Amino acid sequence: MSKKKSKAPSGTIALNKKARHDYFLEDKTEAGLALTGWEVKSLRAGKCQLLDSYIDFHKGEAYLTGALITPLAQASTHLVTEPRRARKLLLHKRELERIEQ
Structure with a gap:
């Protein structure tokens, strides 16, 4: 019997496919998120929705606003x-300045 090959995880947890369809995206930036424990468990379970979410700049920091992370009942x-x-986006100062302009 042959072994079944499993797909290697890409590292991407959620994508907003509708934004790619509705808008022209000039560049791509990767950022981390400041999360609590239950949010990490929910994201790993795939309970995230990025529709109607956007980035808001406040006092030199970037925040992801409007993203829905559904809590797991057991967590x-x-x-x-x-x-x-x-949720605060974790970016370097140079990246924040480049995006904010």
């Missing part, structure tokens, strides 16, 4: 969760 039983809260 967030004792916490009060806010699924659509603004």
Whole structure:
């Protein structure tokens, strides 16, 4: 019997395909997100929606606003969760200045 080849994970958790279809994207920037424990578990389970999300600049920092991360029932039983809260984007200062212009 032959072994089945599994796909290697690409590292991408969520994509906004509608934005690529509706808009012309000039360049691409990769950023990290400041998350809590339950959000990490939900993202790994694929419970993320990027529709109607955007980046907001406030006091020299960038925030992802409007993204929905649905809490898992077993991971967030004792916490009060806010699924659509603004999450800080982790970027270097040079990258923030380049994007903000």
